[in-house]
Amino acid sequence: MSLTRRAIAVAAAAAAALALAGAPALAADIPPADTVVTSPNVSHVLNIPKPAPIAGTINTDIAFQGDYAYVGNYGGFSIYDIRNPKKAKAVSSVVCPGSQMDVSVYGNLLFGAVDSPRSDDSCNSTGLPATEERSWEGVRIFDISDKANPRYIKSVETDCGSHTLTLVPGKGRDRDRNVYVYVSSYLPSATFPDCRPPHDKISIIKVPLKDPASASVAATPVVFPDGGNETQPGLLLPTSGCHDITVYAEKDIAAGACMGDGVLFDISDRMNPVITARTTDPNFAFWHSATFNNDATKVVFTDELGGGGAATCNATVGPNRGADAIYDIVDGEFVFKSYFKIPRYQADTENCVAHNGSLIPVKGKDIMVQAWYMGGLSVWDFTDSANPREIGYFERGPRSDGSGGGIWSAYYYNGYIYAADFNEGFDIVQIKDPLTDGAKGVRMDHLNVQTQESYGRGRH
Template sequence: MADYLVAESARNVKYLGQTDQGGRPDGCQVMVSKGYAYVCNGFSAGLTVIDVNNPRDPKPIAFLPCHPNSWSIHCQTHGDLMLVVEEFNFYKVYDNEESYYGGSISGVHSSRFGKRGEDYSAGLRVYDISDRAHPRAIGFMDVEGLGLHRVWWVGDRYAYASAFLDGYTDHVFIVIDMADPTKPVEVGRWWLPGMWAAGGETANFDGRVALHHAVIADDVAYGSWRDGGLTLLDVKDKTKPKLISHRNWRPPFAGGTHSALPLHDRNLVIVADEAVRNIDVEPLKYTWVIDIRAPENPVTIATMPTPSDQDYFRKPGHFGPHNLWENRPEGYQSSRYVFATYQNAGLRIFDIENPFRPEEHGWFVPPPPRKLVDFRPDIVLQLHTADVYVEKNGLAYMTDFNAGLSVVEIDGV
């Protein structure tokens, strides 16, 4: 497939290599460690291991399956460990975007989806990746509920996850003690008031209010709550997270808050709102620049430029932000350049030297995928760049919901 990524449009980014991931081209989050990429599959119930020592010829070498009714769509690596979420695959029952994104799933009790451990798996799987090509499962944290959506962990004692637990209307924030990686254990949790149905709380939410995930910096957790906006939590005491501030710009904007990237050295946080429906039925979403000099009062100061190298509004399907490169400690780190994935617009690189006037440094827009792997009805075959991992040497690894893993090289950063 060497010809696949002849770009539709590119600036300061060049194509190196691509793989269909061994016939499972559905990709979500990707981590890269010492010449190996770990790609979470969105629809194939597992995770693909890819040898990327030669970035021009990536080779899939292993597949780590989860329960066929679950998904492992997000993972984290650091050192010789990898954490992989396992969660009931909601696309099995919510087969259109309106039902999945339109309101809280309101599980309250997971038994409505079957028996955990038999009909699906739910929790956090820990792998030893000291042999990068052959991950070995060493631990599992089972949760009483539907599982974890996404996890944040950078090698210290604690991991942080979004978890759909029994008794809650949707995903909430939890803290996980990783002191013994063979036996992770939850030690704290926090939720937006109204989400604890089993505790007698009543939700009065507009849209879907659920934690997508949180990124942690200096004991502050930056949580993205879909239609519930952004929270800053004090997590110095891991057992008792405390609210610092909560901002929600929906309405008047369209919600879908997905990813928050704190840049503490500049007192900024970058926040991406995910496009979750086709552009002809959903308002345009934005990636925001927020001033956090006063963390109790975050202030929006700019938005990233909307991609305009093509007429994206005329393309079928979604158009808008999805994910942000989160400046992981083993990868490329920058407080000036922001790497973002956009549905139908590929990889975008923003320069925020002037945070009040962000500019585009570069982009890479591949052609649409050749085959639809997404099994939901009425899904358009479109480019859906899901995630990106950026290495210190400027190589970037892009995933797509239907088009596998692509390797590109970024110039000038």
């Protein structure tokens, strides 16, 4: 979640969750401060500190294309050369502030989500109250053909900004002509001129590939015409849009993590996604993100209990809150199977909750790597939906200064796991285990995690 203008509302809603985090973890389970610990099958390959231009702001999401990784940051983004993961290095950094800089890449284009009101759409903008009509939020588009010198080419303003974004390729002949961007945003207010309730919609940006500078909002479909889950006790925030959408374009479906609701979309009409299934969960405080398995017969939803700022990986909160929920898809409907949460208790100074992850492409298995903020990253198997289990991990002990942070996103790409840490920078990790070794034969030439493709499919 964004830690900017939404932080005030989220902090108030999260107070109850913070109060739950009072039981101390067992001291023997907590690594020494600032110390890296791993399971025996996991090794820490490399850490690259944040480049100087954006060292003072936090890392967020990651996208991949060819031999490069693109790491979002509240201050902009950085490009890393990962041709040799053991000697990976930063190529360039673009200073362009505006949280939370969720990033995706397509061809020579990089898209960055901006969910904090700015004085204008430029990279020299400053923060501005959302109550001012001239404030800007939305999506910035960069030309990344020259990795050493990315070029800002276009912005598109969207209602309530862009907390996250999801690239959706066109269908048929349209695939070579346009790419679409599903923009997720939420938390409207009657005092925000560009973000008034009800806000039960998403924004869809159409990007002509031959003329990306003409990109514009082409549709704003209302996905909750009758309103979403707004009254369930324990919700962090009532549904007023979606937090994140993951599309499986080749199957014309998408899964939405929509604050108080988990939903399945039919996206056969790219401009008019329609909810076909919907579920809620009394244990979920905030539906944060979604991941299909490769066969699209399951969805893993994450619950960001406490908005990412609470110490929820302890005995008091327990295994079923701030966790993943695994659903099988049966006859087009969600069937709940189980929860998964890391089995290692964290200290009370460590913010920890389910966050961003991706599949590890082992054919015939359902295996993920996932970030847990200060809980590090976990590799886990959900092939048996009712009995998921962790098979490897990487984490750091509590920060010696008592502050929080941790790993925002952890994704598998061509043999290695890449993780964006708030403070520590860019981590490269490797797992060697019989359960994951099958992924070595699967090579990808790009990865935008919220734009899923079946293993080995697709090039752009």
